[in-house]
Amino acid sequence: MRHRPPTHRRRRRAAALAGLTATAVVAGLVALTGTASAATTTRVSNDDITAACTTSATLCHDGVATVVDGAGADLGSGFLRLSTPGATDKADVFSRALYGKPLSALTALGYETYIETPGSGDPRQAPSYTIEATGPQGFTSLVWEPVYSGTAVAVGTWQTWNPGAMPGWWASRDVTATGTPNRFGFATYTATFADVVRAMTGYTIIDVGISQGSGSPGLQARADGLTVGDTVYDFDNPVVPTRITATAGDRQTALTGAAFPTPPTVKITGAGGLAAAGRQVTFTVTKGAASFPGGATSATVTTGDDGVATAPTLTAGRDAGPVTVTATTGPLTATFTETVAAPPGTGAKRADLAVTLAVPATVLPGGTFQAIVTVRNNGPYPATNVATALTMPNGLVVVAAPGGIAPRNGHSVAWLTPQIGSSSQVAHTVTLAADTKVRGPQQVRAATLATSVADPDLLNNAAVTIVTVK
Incomplete structure (x- = not known):
C-alpha cells in the first residue's frame, strides 16, 4: 500500500513553488550512497519542530510527530514518534536545509525505524523517506518506502534504511504499475535514487524528511537518524541535569x-x-x-x-x-x-617573607586610623628573628603600637618576632593620628627581614601605601 501525499501540504507547496526559479539546475549523473563521508550530527528536540509545515521554518512537523525520551532509543537518548490513528491521519518531520538545490545535492540519504504498533490497514507499512520537489512538470513528492525495498519490515526492533542505494521509489501524481516508467521517466517501486536523479533533470528540492502518510491507520512508529546530505538529525530532547x-x-x-x-x-x-x-x-x-x-x-x-x-x-x-x-x-x-x-628546602635553610600594608583611603585632619602590617612566610623553613618596621611622614604620628617599639609621638615603629613558621603569618596593628595642620597624601611604608635565615626573594619584603588627609 503506498502513501498518498497529504492534502495539508498544498499551502506549503504553493509558497515553495513561488520561491523557486523556473529555470532548474541540471543535475549530473552521480552514484549515491546511504552515508556521508563527513556527516555532521544535529540534535533535534521537540522545541525545534514546533513550526507547522505551512511555514518556511528550517524544521517543521505535521500531525502527531513528537520527540520522545526513552531507554528504547537507538541513537542518543531519544527518538521521533510518529502516530497515525486514522486512515486520513498523517505525521511527518521535514528539513528545508537543501531548499532550492538540485536533487544531486542530496549526496546521502538514510534513516532508522522501529515499529511499535503495526498499522491495521497494511502491517507491512513503515515511515517513508520523502523528498518534496518541483521542476519542469510541477510539484511532486518523491517517496521511498521500505515495503518496496526487498527487505521485510520488522516489528519491535530498529532497522536502518538506505534509500540512496535501495530500490523502492515512486512519485506522487503518477503512480504507475510496478516496474513501469512514470511520466518523470523512472520505474515505479523499483527505481533507485540514482535512477530518480537521472530521470528528473531540472528538479529542485523543497524539503526532505520522514513521513507517515494516509493509508496507515493504527501505525505507531519510531524514527531517528534522518540523513539529509551531510547532516544527520538525531532526535533527542536536552537532558535535564540532576x-x-x-x-x-x-x-x-x-x-x-x-x-x-x-x-x-x-x-x-x-x-x-x-x-x-x-x-x-x-x-x-x-x-x-x-x-x-x-x-x-x-x-x-x-x-x-x-x-x-x-x-x-x-x-x-x-x-x-x-x-x-x-x-x-x-x-x-x-x-x-x-x-x-612550599618547595622542600635544599642547601641552606631559607624563608620567603612577604609584607602587606593596609590603611584607609582617607582620614580627617586631627583624626586617628589604624594601619595593619601583615608579615607572611611563604618559604619552606621557619623565619627566625624577623625584624619589621613601619615608617610615616611628619604629618602622621604613632598613637599606639601594641608589641612594637615606638618613641612617643614618633614617626616609626619596629617589631622583632622570634619566629614565623612556614605558611604562617603575623599581623601588627598600629594606631596613627593625622596632624590638624596637614592636608593631602601621606606615604606610609612597611618592611620586614628575617635576620637569621636566608630570604632569596626580597622583592616582596616591602610595601608602600597612601592615606590622604582631607
Missing part, C-alpha cells in the same frame, strides 16, 4: 607556582545517567592561592556530548595552604580540595 560529579583533579598537591597535575573535571548527568551535553560549568577558586590562565579565579567551559567539562590548567599560587575549587552548573555544585605546598 547530578554533577567530580571525575578527575580532586585532592592534588602542587608546589608553589607550579601547575596541578590534572585539571579539575566534572561530568553532568540527568535521569538514567544520561550525559547532559552543552551545559555551561563554572569553575571557581573559592579559597586559597591558585588561579586559572591569566591569573583568573574562575573559568567557564561547556560540556561535550559525553557530559564532561574540564577546567583549564590550575596553577598553585605563592602561598602554601589549602585550596578549594567549586564547579557549578545551575543549582548543582561539586567541590575540589587541593593543596599548595
Whole structure:
C-alpha cells in the first residue's frame, strides 16, 4: 500500500513553488550512497519542530510527530514518534536545509525505524523517506518506502534504511504499475535514487524528511537518524541535569607556582545517567592561592556530548595552604580540595617573607586610623628573628603600637618576632593620628627581614601605601 501525499501540504507547496526559479539546475549523473563521508550530527528536540509545515521554518512537523525520551532509543537518548490513528491521519518531520538545490545535492540519504504498533490497514507499512520537489512538470513528492525495498519490515526492533542505494521509489501524481516508467521517466517501486536523479533533470528540492502518510491507520512508529546530505538529525530532547560529579583533579598537591597535575573535571548527568551535553560549568577558586590562565579565579567551559567539562590548567599560587575549587552548573555544585605546598628546602635553610600594608583611603585632619602590617612566610623553613618596621611622614604620628617599639609621638615603629613558621603569618596593628595642620597624601611604608635565615626573594619584603588627609 503506498502513501498518498497529504492534502495539508498544498499551502506549503504553493509558497515553495513561488520561491523557486523556473529555470532548474541540471543535475549530473552521480552514484549515491546511504552515508556521508563527513556527516555532521544535529540534535533535534521537540522545541525545534514546533513550526507547522505551512511555514518556511528550517524544521517543521505535521500531525502527531513528537520527540520522545526513552531507554528504547537507538541513537542518543531519544527518538521521533510518529502516530497515525486514522486512515486520513498523517505525521511527518521535514528539513528545508537543501531548499532550492538540485536533487544531486542530496549526496546521502538514510534513516532508522522501529515499529511499535503495526498499522491495521497494511502491517507491512513503515515511515517513508520523502523528498518534496518541483521542476519542469510541477510539484511532486518523491517517496521511498521500505515495503518496496526487498527487505521485510520488522516489528519491535530498529532497522536502518538506505534509500540512496535501495530500490523502492515512486512519485506522487503518477503512480504507475510496478516496474513501469512514470511520466518523470523512472520505474515505479523499483527505481533507485540514482535512477530518480537521472530521470528528473531540472528538479529542485523543497524539503526532505520522514513521513507517515494516509493509508496507515493504527501505525505507531519510531524514527531517528534522518540523513539529509551531510547532516544527520538525531532526535533527542536536552537532558535535564540532576547530578554533577567530580571525575578527575580532586585532592592534588602542587608546589608553589607550579601547575596541578590534572585539571579539575566534572561530568553532568540527568535521569538514567544520561550525559547532559552543552551545559555551561563554572569553575571557581573559592579559597586559597591558585588561579586559572591569566591569573583568573574562575573559568567557564561547556560540556561535550559525553557530559564532561574540564577546567583549564590550575596553577598553585605563592602561598602554601589549602585550596578549594567549586564547579557549578545551575543549582548543582561539586567541590575540589587541593593543596599548595612550599618547595622542600635544599642547601641552606631559607624563608620567603612577604609584607602587606593596609590603611584607609582617607582620614580627617586631627583624626586617628589604624594601619595593619601583615608579615607572611611563604618559604619552606621557619623565619627566625624577623625584624619589621613601619615608617610615616611628619604629618602622621604613632598613637599606639601594641608589641612594637615606638618613641612617643614618633614617626616609626619596629617589631622583632622570634619566629614565623612556614605558611604562617603575623599581623601588627598600629594606631596613627593625622596632624590638624596637614592636608593631602601621606606615604606610609612597611618592611620586614628575617635576620637569621636566608630570604632569596626580597622583592616582596616591602610595601608602600597612601592615606590622604582631607
